[in-house]
Amino acid sequence: MTRWSHWALVPLLPSLLVASPVSEQDDDTAKLNPRADNDYASPPFYPTPHGGWVSDWSDAYAKAYEVVSNMTLAEKVNLTTGTGYFMGPCVGQTGSAPRYGIPNICLQDSPLGIRETDHNTAFPAGITIGATFNKDLMYERGVAIGEEARGKGVNVQLGPVVGPLGRKPRGGRIWEGFGADPTLQAIGGAQTIKGMQSTGAIAALKHFIGNEQEMYRMSSIITKGYSSNIDDRTLHELYLWPFAEGVRAGVGSVMAAYNDVNSSACSQNSKLINDILKNELGFQGFIMTDWFGHYTGVGSALAGLDMAMPGEGAVPLLGDSYWGSELSRSVLNGSIPMDRLNDMVTRIVATWYKFGQDKDYPLPNFSSNTKDATGEIYPGALFSPTGVVNQFVNVEGDHNITARAVAREAITLLKNNDNILPIGRSDSIKIFGTDAGPNSGGLNSCSDQGCDNGVLTMGWGSGSANLPYLITPQEAIGNISSNATFYITDSFPSDVTASSEDTAIVFINADSGENYITVDGNPGDRIEAGLNAWHNGDDLVKDAANKFSNVVVVIHTVGPILMEEWIELDSVKAVLVAHLPGQEAGYSLTDVLFGDYSPSGHMPYTIPKSESDYPDSVSIINQPFGQIQDTFTEGLYVDYRHFLQANITPRYPFGHGLSYTTFNFSNPTLSVGTALDSTYPPARPSQGATPKYNDSIPNPAEVAWSSTSFTRIWRYLYPYLDDPQSITASSTYPYPVGYNTTQAPGVRAGGGQGGNPALFDTAFSVQIDVKNTGSRSGKAVVQLYVELPSSLGLDTPSLQLRQFEKTKELAPGDSETLTLDITRKDLSVWDVVVQDWKAPTNGDGVKLWIGNSVADLPILCSVGDGC
Template sequence: MAEEFDVEATLAKLTMPQKIKMLAGLGWWHTQPVPEAGVPSVRMSDGPNGVRGTRWFNGVQSSCFPASTGLGASFDIELARQVGGALADECRAKSTHVLLAPTVNTQRSPLGGRAFESFSEDPHLNGTLAAAYINGLQSKGVAATIKHFVANDQESQRWDICTGDVSERALREIYLKPFQIAIKKANPWALMTCYNRVNGVHVSENPWLINDILRKEWGFKGMIMSDWIGVYSTTESIKAGVDLEMPGPTVMRGKAVERALTGEKLLPSDIDERVSKILQLVERAKASGISFDGPEEGVDTPELRALLRRAASDAIVLLKNDKALLPLSGPLTKIAVIGPNAKQSFTSGGGSARLLETYTVSPYEGIAAAARSAGTEITYTVGATSHKFLPLLNGFMHYEGGRGALVEFWNTEPAEGWTTSLKGGTAPAWSTPTMSSECFLVDGIDNDKVNLTCWIRYSTKYTPDESGDYEFSINFTGIGNLFVNGELVVDLFHDPPHGEGFFGLATADVHAVVKGLKAGVPVDVEVRLTNAPFVASGAPFEARGSIRLGAVRVVGGEEAIESAVKLAKEADVAVVVVGLNHEWESEGFDRPDMSLPGYMDTLVSAVLHANPRTVVVNQSGSPVEMPWIDEAETAVQVRSSLFWLGNGLADVLFGKVNPSGKLALTFPKRLEDNPSYPSYGPKGEGPGKILYNEGIYVGYRGYDKKSIAPLFPFGFGLSYTTFAYSSLETSRVSPEGGFTVSFTIANTGNVDGRESAQVYISNPGASLPCAVQELKGFAKVALRAGESKKVSLELDREALSYFDERKKTWVAEKGTFNVLVGASSRDVRLTGEVKLEKMFHWSGL
């Protein structure tokens, strides 16, 4: 039964030292408790496409939903709500009160490392789906944390980058707008600030953004926390309105707050204001009935599996089907499945979105299961590689105790020279098995037995599935060596080069070739290291570091492609699965270009030439170049972070599900066409400053303004059926700006399907330059073959407004507005108009 909790009474009981203690977190995932005042420790977990729990290392398995770009492609508000509800169930199973999600940063560029975490380049779609996700999550008592407030849309120099000279109009209409919509429609209980500056001031200490706009203008009542290590001041961040510094232990608060109070740079009322917001979150956590310091468990029910499968298929966009190859049907003797993304299950982008999946279904597994049930033979070859780092050893490892590897820890060097040789030594202080050859050692270790500075041995037996020469790779935090079959193969003990792993704190990834391995014959693999240099370096957070170990059979590019061509020629149909993975799309860095890595484009072209009956499947959370697209008759886009990608993809390819996804991002023909191109990433005015010189013309707005034809437009997606639009009607606009848009959609084909109809508004008579059109409404409509339905959408003043920087207010001008209804931003089927009789303006929500 939920406990009652009196915020004001509890605040009155707290001493000032207790209040100051509460202003920063307890470790990575908890708030500080004050047991003597009845204040428990609230638990958090990373999202947004799953609930990892409190451990990076050896964590509890979790369901992995489509990345937010996948949910964005669904254009399905109800699906977003259901996903939020399912994530709440996972949170409750893991005794988690706060999910650090959703992410609603505007996808300004295809190169953004975390682009996959946000729903769309369009603020209306972004904010509307986020609101549904939040409502689903919070309906079950779990707090949502909308993030990262605001203009956090690149990873390059993310700690100190300044979004320089971003106009207030662009900030309001593009970057703040998704937050504004979600707060208005869903009231998230928490918000996370970003790392970056906006116009010279770090957001975590920006009173105009946090206090004036967020708190006062929008009336946001929730708790505000920093991003992890995202507080750079004491007095300024507290005065601005950041309630909680994360993670703990504190760096910018604690004793510094005491000193600021002594000098009256801060007043007790400032501290009370911040602590009261934290206590309000505690109150919600108590009301949820979720246990404090409870167990972490997973969820696996038939209902959840059905939702995961539906979400996976709904995130798929059919880009081309020129000769109706899809859905696959008829007598098919052999299907060749080709490509580096076919057999591996890339279920998540990199960084804080990653988690340990309960189970996965690769594209190959899903296609093979569907094909074999129809008596069709399946063949496979990789064709080309897609990895930035070598594939992990996962699934091919065992040690004396079972599957996986053994990780052992010592508090002192076990023997002199132990790290650089295979000498024996003293017994370890603590050990644990692991199923992965990638270990983020920030948690999951017995702190009572293992010191922060330690010596580590990772040992396993690796069993190759093919004979040949194998390339091994290793990076870690600290100094040490890699041994294979007792031989030193990588020396990272003596002056190791610096790399980008483990948030840029690890060594470079160093490779070595081990010759003559035999299929099915295990080899001994051992890593010995100490993290002492890492700890001594003054890392920004406490951790024992990281280990990442990979291996792959050495295959020449030409040999692999020749094998793929041979299989494609022998098959009735080829399915080539290419794309990106968490090594290319990740927190911590941006992509260098839009190209598919390695020889993937060459592979696709070669397979298409060998067999025109080829389905090209691209898996990425953001746009990629497709130089082969004109050759391809059939192409499908799937999003990263698809837990059941294989089943969802097979459902679409074999016609069990009619695809209904639409692109939530414009796919440009080339990077230079993207509106942000001149000033994204390391470009701009110079180090540390980026100019937002495209202004409000982000995404499709920029392509429309310059009449640039994209590769695939925003909102685009095909179906196995066809839809006709008719009977557009618009109501009279109310004095407050509200009106209704109604139209009829008919399924004119022979297959049941779903259509995502989109309503755009154009303001040709605006006093200021405006976008050619802007998405202001959408609806997902299910129609049986031959069925028609009337669709009605309620639009409000937001559809008719722009932000006037001169008046510091939103303005809806008197005049005639065009109403455009269609299947995408470049496929308008119906046009009409509405008239606003009298101008008005407003601020706030």
């Protein structure tokens, strides 16, 4: 979202990736978008599959049917179209259907807290919770975010983020997701969704799909967003994987990305939305645009889009829309079938019912537009009524406890020579770097955190939130240590004295964010800074290392950061990556720094020795003219998969993390679950019934202005037309190639939310004993990587994370037995010919590697041979 609110390559197969004319898009748009790479084109898939056939959603769809079958055309259009920019309290809201008790549906950022409001918690970012490798904390954080959304009257909280995946290490928003691995993203996303939606708030899984860099992502009347060109197998095995798990978790809504995929915009890509999301993955909720990511009217509706946000057309605040009254017109003239509109609104209403929002769900009690108690109700209008817009409802509860626990468990100890950490409370310490201190301009002085000033708590953009308060490292250390001196500067002071008893703690960071804000020359993506520390951080570390014999480096960062200038200096004894900790930055760090807790975070991405260690194809593309063709030529080999394939030793591998104690993994046992007695999953279950409506064109009077009796608000988007009776059905609309209205049978890989339910049967389980063999309490993370056999006949990464578990806090000498379950899908590859998931029969040749990181896997369990 912007502040405006806010297929390794395989041979192209005719049934999968075909060159097709640009007729999936409306004619006017098509003229602006000649395809530059016909090797990657998105084939058409029509019509949109109906929702309502999944048993878990049957009651909600039954309720929705009773309402939608009696709605007028105006009411239906109202619920699918945003009301316009600045036309309500939230970053986006739909129209309402008051006759049925359905209010304007409020949609609000962000994935780490309630954006642009007050008395909210600023939680650690997605990359931080990913680094915990703690499923329980992922769920708990999701619950807390959901509770705050509900408390503020937010119907749809815009998160979690599982795209970008982190393909591009300089990418501006990789910190919003959980890490550069599809399984880590999938588990983090699914746990977050379950937690959020347990409160009644609707989660929005985003950004669907292939949105891996910020620059040139959006289309407009003069530009065309880049095309992420992804082959079918890579799409399924990497980028779609976490979305499938999110759908399996029952997510209520999905947000389309701004960019194209295979030369068709995500918000109107019928292959992605109709076939993959709603057919193959069985998605039952609704899909919306990202803000101002709505590029056509009829084309997007036919391709499966259900909700337009925030409603406007190509230029905000003109009061026009691709939908709204134009959607009413398109239904009356027959270009959009009532069948499609009925499914759109049914998906929205059913989701509202599914999460109990018909039962005492609060209305919005805040304003994204002002922090004053009273103000304009529709500030985007020329003249607006005024009233109470902010009630200052405090929704924080005790969520600071969760926020601190997440930030603490994420802290990743990369290096600890001579066991310099933890530090004693009375030790002599000297602290350097502005990243230890506050924002010099004041708390939240930078809109949407659009600056790098003081301790880095989160990246910038719509994925941010206001900090209700901030405990800085400076404050926390000062309150705990009896012998600390602070130098809150990024230039090493010339007058510092050092003794052999001193420990220098140097704070450095690296920031990034969303493209609508540029910070220090970085337009979202880290263009100027690269992967180096900001504000001369590398020099600060080297200067401290020249002066002090004991140096600890603390890093707050959005993603991979280079350390080669100083990591092997003798005096740099320890490195802690604290990621993006949110409001509890200080005490979460001191919890670990002074030894109250052992660090238990693990790296959610690889730390390279050089940026040149990555494949060239994952660089940010800076091409100001013409549509960028961003072809994913590295295929499946992203992050650690690439480093293993290229035999490149990173500085720190994916999953790496040290502790103040030691653990022993022992007694692994392998058990068989549901037998893999076939290469492909059993036949999918039959598909349930879906609502049946009268799909004839309604009476034009239902959207006539003359039938209304309220005062119009200028720039507010309405479903009404001045002379709808003059509109007649036409058979001349230039429908996309491949368009038809006959519901297609479900694909073989589908059959349930997330895909064929048999994919998620547990095929094997590994039990392992974990014992704390050290002298301090701590938590261990057990990671399981799969090595698939060559008998599958496909080039496949040598190791792939497929499961992880974290122990409880283990005292010295204590043990815990963990169980790691592996599903059929975990052992499968995507067969682009059969269009289904292919696994080795009986698991023959599968190896399960277990350990502390992708580079430290001491335990091997082989199917057939045991552990």
